[in-house]
Amino acid sequence: MGFFGNFSLSKIKDGLSKTRDKIVNSITEAVTGKAVLDSTTLDSLEEKLIQSDFGAETTDRIITAVREKIVRSKTRTSEELISTIKDVCIKILDETGADSIYDLRAIESKPKIILVMGVNGAGKTTTIGKLANNLKKEGLKVVVGAGDTFRAAANNQLEVWADRAGVKIIQKEKADPSSVVFETVEFAMKNNYDAVLIDTAGRLHTKTELMEELKKIERVIKKLIPSAPHEVFLVLDGNSGQNTTIQMEEFNKAIKVSGLIITKLDGTAKGGSLIQISSKYKIPVRFIGVGEGIDDLQNFDSVSYLNAIFGN
Numbered sequence: 049m050g051f052f053g054n055f056s057l058s059k060i061k062d063g064l065s066k067t068r069d070k071i072v073n074s075i076t077e078a079v080t081g082k083a084v085l086d087s088t089t090l091d092s093l094e095e096k097l098i099q100s101d102f103g104a105e106t107t108d109r110i111i112t113a114v115r116e117k118i119v120r121s122k123t124r125t126s127e128e129l130i131s132t133i134k135d136v137c138i139k140i141l142d143e144t145g146a147d148s149i150y151d152l153r154a155i156e157s158k159p160k161i162i163l164v165m166g167v168n169g170a171g172k173t174t175t176i177g178k179l180a181n182n183l184k185k186e187g188l189k190v191v192v193g194a195g196d197t198f199r200a201a202a203n204n205q206l207e208v209w210a211d212r213a214g215v216k217i218i219q220k221e222k223a224d225p226s227s228v229v230f231e232t233v234e235f236a237m238k239n240n241y242d243a244v245l246i247d248t249a250g251r252l253h254t255k256t257e258l259m260e261e262l263k264k265i266e267r268v269i270k271k272l273i274p275s276a277p278h279e280v281f282l283v284l285d286g287n288s289g290q291n292t293t294i295q296m297e298e299f300n301k302a303i304k305v306s307g308l309i310i311t312k313l314d315g316t317a318k319g320g321s322l323i324q325i326s327s328k329y330k331i332p333v334r335f336i337g338v339g340e341g342i343d344d345l346q347n348f349d350s351v352s353y354l355n356a357i358f359g360n
């Protein structure tokens with residue numbers, strides 16, 4: 049289950065209970081009492097899938113699979129339907145390369161530079177705190193760079209997390225974000241650190257100058273280490289539903305995203321959007337946030353995720 053010792057199936061299950069209720073109930077509702085899966089029932093199923101944030105493309109794939117498998121078979125239980133839908137989702141997640149053995153500790157070159165970006169309030173700083181804590185616990189020498197110089201409170205917030213995790217932080221008041229990033233990477237290189245986690249300010253993907261700032265951060269990192277950043281994580285709020293696809297597109301244009309972190313999956317009914325974004329962009333989800341605590345970040349394991357929604 050990856051490198052997080054805190055992997056917890058029950059946490060994932062609890063977190064995804066609203067998503068599970070929404071998806072499974074609405075699918076069951078669409079087909080219950082229907083002796084035949086005629087086009088009206090399939091239309092209704094299609095509508096429910098769209099409402100569950102699967103997106104048009106995934107919904108098409110599911111409806112095609114349902115047509116092929118279920119319409120022709122004699123037994124048409126809702127269990128069979130759910131298992132067909134789950135199979136499509138397994139394929140979609142497999143195609144992204146998301147797997148439970150992904151290991152953030154793997155260090156191709158030292159220091160490993162991990163850049164974290166996303167819109168305002170997505171959960172970047174919290175996630176960095178959780179990642180720092182986990183990497184530190186695994187014995188890695190970790191430094192976090194306070195690349196969010198936009199809000200005065202941002203530095204304090206990251207500092208609190210760095211303290212909690214017991215890792216070094218590099219911060220500079222009122223500085224240009226890329227200069228903080230430069231200093232952090234340089235510090236890590238000079239002092240033989242294993243991993244650098246870089247926090248960035250939340251930004252609207254529609255703000256061109258802020259997206260340019262991200263590109264500048266990447267350029268600055270490359271000046272010091274041409275192969276870096278080694279991971280570029282886009283943090284997406286699991287509650288955003290449809291809006292996540294546009295964020296994905298715009299951030300990916302600025303810096304190529306290597307992995308996704310979906311936060312706040314606890315308590316949202318929009319967990320289906322994770323499937324939508326996986327299907328559309330084929331970028332692996334690496335971690336999911338299931339709470340605000342330091343231990344509430346889990347390695348993404350597609351099988352556990354789908355079991356939590358659809359049952360085993």
Ligand SMILES: Nc1nc2c(ncn2[C@@H]2O[C@H](COP(=O)(O)OP(=O)(O)OP(=O)(O)O)[C@@H](O)[C@H]2O)c(=O)[nH]1
Pocket residue numbers: 166167168169170171172173174175196202248249250251311312313314336337338339340344
């Ligand atoms: N329930 C829940 N809350 C979360 C999770 N991740 C983050 N949060 C909360 O979301 C809020 C915003 O988190 P931050 O980490 O400050 O988000 P950010 O992306 O750094 O925000 P900006 O820097 O302002 O753009 C905080 O209240 C966090 O506690 C999660 O997985 N579950």
Ligand SMILES: [Mg+2]
Pocket residue numbers: 172173174196202247248249250
């Ligand atoms: Mg922040």
